[in-house]
Amino acid sequence: MVSVFLKSLLFFLIASPLAAEWTFDLEAAQKTAEEEKKAIYLVFVSTDSSGACQQLERRILSSEKFQSQAEEKFVLVKVDLPLKKRLQKESHQRMLDLAKRFGVGGVFPTSFYLDARGRPFYQENGVLSGGPEKYAVHLLGILQKRETRDEGLKAASKMSGLKKARALVDLLKPLPDEVVLNFYSQQMDELAKLDPEDTLKFRKEKVIGKAYADFEDAVKKVFHKDSYDQVVTLVDEFIGKHAPEGDLKQKVLFRKLAALNHGGNLEPAIKVADEIISIDKESSHGRFSAQIKEKIMKRLGR
Numbered sequence: 001m002v003s004v005f006l007k008s009l010l011f012f013l014i015a016s017p018l019a020a021e022w023t024f025d026l027e028a029a030q031k032t033a034e035e036e037k038k039a040i041y042l043v044f045v046s047t048d049s050s051g052a053c054q055q056l057e058r059r060i061l062s063s064e065k066f067q068s069q070a071e072e073k074f075v076l077v078k079v080d081l082p083l084k085k086r087l088q089k090e091s092h093q094r095m096l097d098l099a100k101r102f103g104v105g106g107v108f109p110t111s112f113y114l115d116a117r118g119r120p121f122y123q124e125n126g127v128l129s130g131g132p133e134k135y136a137v138h139l140l141g142i143l144q145k146r147e148t149r150d151e152g153l154k155a156a157s158k159m160s161g162l163k164k165a166r167a168l169v170d171l172l173k174p175l176p177d178e179v180v181l182n183f184y185s186q187q188m189d190e191l192a193k194l195d196p197e198d199t200l201k202f203r204k205e206k207v208i209g210k211a212y213a214d215f216e217d218a219v220k221k222v223f224h225k226d227s228y229d230q231v232v233t234l235v236d237e238f239i240g241k242h243a244p245e246g247d248l249k250q251k252v253l254f255r256k257l258a259a260l261n262h263g264g265n266l267e268p269a270i271k272v273a274d275e276i277i278s279i280d281k282e283s284s285h286g287r288f289s290a291q292i293k294e295k296i297m298k299r300l301g302r
Contacts, residue, residue: 022061022078026098026118029075033116039146040114041074041139044099049083050108056127066132070139081108103178103213112179113142119183121146123176153187165194169202177209208242212252219255228263232256250276250285257289266296 023029026042033040043061045053060066061078070076081095102120104110113122122145128138149171156167168187172180180188191203198204215238222230235256238244244252253276260269273293280286 022067022076024077024079024095026077029077030116030118033075033114036075038116039074039143040077040116040118041070042077042079042102042112042114044079044081044102044104044108044110046081046083046108048085052127053080053109056109060127060132060135063132066136069133069136073140073143101178101182103176103210105213113139113145115146120175120179121149123179160194162195162199165191165200168194169200172206173202177206178213180206181210208244208248211238211242212244212248215252223255223259228259228265231259235259246279247283247285250279250283254285254289257292261292261296266300269293270296
């Protein structure tokens with residue numbers, strides 16, 4: 001004879017929805033999302049190095065309340081990228097490649113909301129306040145942004161010329177550079193035909209933005225090794241290829257100034273500092289460059 005306790009337990013298991021399982025396989029998640037007509041919630045965390053990620057994991061992501069509510073509309077994907085310890089080389093590289101594809105730098109947690117085709121329609125950084133249920137409601141509310149994007153793409157398809165180009169730019173501009181270039185290539189190709197001279201300056205902006213992210217990664221790899229000559233070469237190559245202007249040119253040149261200063265090449269460092277200052281002496285990079293120049297001049301006894 002089945003006890004009252006077992007009957008109650010059996011009823012609970014049948015009546016209670018099972019919490020969703022997190023996956024780290026984005027391709028499998030896309031198939032599931034396509035079959036179940038859901039969106040995808042992709043979150044990049046680093047629980048071995050980030051207190052915010054540890055808090056998000058403990059307070060939200062591991063909560064059955066959050067999972068059961070969120071999985072009504074989302075397939076849940078989590079990539080926990082360790083920064084202190086190393087996984088197996090192949091697994092670690094897969095995570096790094098996926099993070100790079102989405103333009104995830106050193107900011108954790110970073111969340112992306114994707115359609116079933118894997119195209120992001122929204123991104124957010126950090127941890128929101130509130131408990132698991134409030135967090136799940138927030139996720140569900142983000143789905144409106146997918147509808148807005150889809151309606152915008154549909155409306156743009158009925159336009160032509162620069163009017164259509166502007167409509168596409170308005171839709172894509174809020175998205176990170178890597179996301180636009182990696183997931184919206186069809187729209188970027190269309191923009192190239194609609195605005196071949198890039199009068200809207202959108203395509204150049206996105207291409208340079210991604211190139212700058214790659215440049216920063218390359219600089220970080222060599223700077224800490226005291227390979228200052230390599231940093232100077234990377235800066236010169238970037239400027240020669242992309243011809244950045246304004247604030248971006250200052251940021252790139254500042255890397256060269258730092259390398260020359262650390263390497264003891266003080267006269268060339270002064271020239272680079274002057275170039276940065278001439279672009280905008282009131283910007284943060286302009287002011288820092290003036291301070292560095294002043295210190296160099298004192299070292300030289302001038």
